């Protein structure tokens with residue numbers, strides 16, 4: 001299958017996915033990025049993966065930007081869109097165009113702590129059990145049906161930085177696994 005990753009930032013998940021797909025019969029065919037300065041662009045260049053921009057500030061609405069992107073996605077026969085630190089809410093136009101073929105990763109045990117501060121809010125909560133969620137994308141923010149969660153225990157006295165590192169390590173392990181399971185048809 002052909003995968004496109006959408007990312008806005010550092011792209012450590014993009015890297016984990018690119019590395020895993022290279023060892024598989026599937027292909028990471030495209031990075032879609034909405035930020036000119038995102039470090040993920042350098043990762044894509046180093047991995048030889050083409051980049052398409054989406055400029056949410058050009059048209060009047062999210063749909064305008066996405067309609068134009070959709071035309072560029074079509075010829076690439078994309079089977080699965082993977083959001084990996086993509087800091088934009090997709091409009092129904094794109095979600096419907098790739099119905100049930102868009103997944104997202106979030107650094108908390110959803111439905112707890114959706115939104116941009118999932119790691120900090122998890123860290124500051126008293127929860128004993130913390131983790132990450134991989135889910136299908138619907139119209140909401142971090143709301144679609146859960147595919148898989150990974151859990152780790154709270155370590156008392158752990159710094160935020162160390163906690164973040166554990167969360168990211170879990171993401172980098174589980175996201176490629178789930179992506180490959182979907183592409184292999186092991187998850188419907």
Ligand code: GRF
Pocket residue numbers: 007008009010011012013014084085086105106107171
């Ligand atoms: C990850 O923690 C992901 O769960 C969240 O944004 C972060 C992206 O990190 N949605 P990176 O760009 O993959 O390094």
